[in-house]
Amino acid sequence: MRENIFAELYNKLLGFFRQAEEEESAKDVACNRLRVVLMQDRTNLTPQLLERMRGELVELLSKYLEMDKEALELNLDQEGEQMALMLSIPVIRAKDEAEIEKALAEEEAKEDAEEIDETGESEEVQPQDFEKTDENPAEDSDTDDVAEEKPAEKVEEKPVKKFPDKEICGDCRECELSDDIECEKKQQSSGIKKQTKKGS
């Protein structure tokens, strides 16, 4: 009888301290949340840009690897003074040599096609869905400079369907942006449209 009481008491005490150890304290929660927030504050990378970077990385890496695109994780991490980009990719399998060469050849062909197009009819190929153009005059003025430097190469890509099986942005055919994030190339090319209008 007596032993039982002591055993019970001991277990209760043990339970009390264990609980205190296991539960994450308010202080730890605060520290962890702060670390994440400060990491974002310290870089100029907006969530949109990170998403875009993710899309471009997927495109680049999928030439060499077959991977789970949805599960690709991209995070910024800080250890002391040093900031690190943590990339976690579940690889399904490595592509074989032939596949890689095919992908590279496709890319080269694409680049060649662009070069030829650049000399030609940049004004004639007009993207169809640019209702938004006149709604954002401020953005247009920002993108004008960029458009001047970069000839209309991105617009020409439109008719070329290279990645039919991917869910890709309808505006630039490159990034895998969702609908609510506005593609930057679209903004660029809308700048081009305005320019050509002015010119004509």
Added chain:
Amino acid sequence: MSGRVIVITSGKGGVGKTTASANIGTALAKLGNKVVMIDTDLGLRNLDLLLGLENRIVYTIVDVVEERCKLKQALVKDKKNPNLCLLAAAQTRDKSAVTEEQLKDICEKLKKDYDYILVDCPAGIEQGFQNAVAGATEAIVVTTPEMSAVRDADRIIGLLEAKEEIESYRLLLNRVRPNLIKSKDMMSVDDVVEILSADLIGIIPEDTGIITSTNKGEPIVNDEKSLAGRAYMNVARRITGEEIEFMNLEETSMVAKVKKFFKGLMGKEN
């Protein structure tokens, strides 16, 4: 003589910038230095209240800038300490009444006659902050162990690092509550220092005496018995170059010792 110009800033409002300015200034003067404090919070001045000088202000910094008086005429002497004086902010104007260049100029002039020029910075990161920082070469970043204050302090540190004129900055951790730190409900001093990776100049414990001292217009550093007062005095000594150990606020209570003992026991049995 070439005095040191130190800006006291925080980003977030309400963390104790003005209280820190009043106390550090008073403490430095008590140590025998000639000190002038500049309130740059135009339109929301309060440093005069904390020092109990609100009835003595005739001219403000805007009067100096707009040449309605000489710089010396606008300096209000402290009631107790003739080594200490205040250049008050204008209450009826906004932050645009003084420019960065003008503040820099005032600091340069004051440097000749004073050992320390403390600039009390307004909250925020806009023009008021830019003005206050313009003449300074050192900074004290005031923060509290709360998430929003630490985040804003990080932002301020980023801005200070981008300024070439600012040679050094140090952290003043205000309103520390040892009991909450002990129960792991509040970030500890080490946590904040690690997250911001900045040097510390002082730790000020939460002290209800601050409220009464503000009400009386008498900086708490004049009360030698108060813990916060002594902490501010230590900050002033560190500014002058003395090496003083940080107060140990987290003294171990009986309960903590018992808990530690039991934890030790458990560790062996598991």
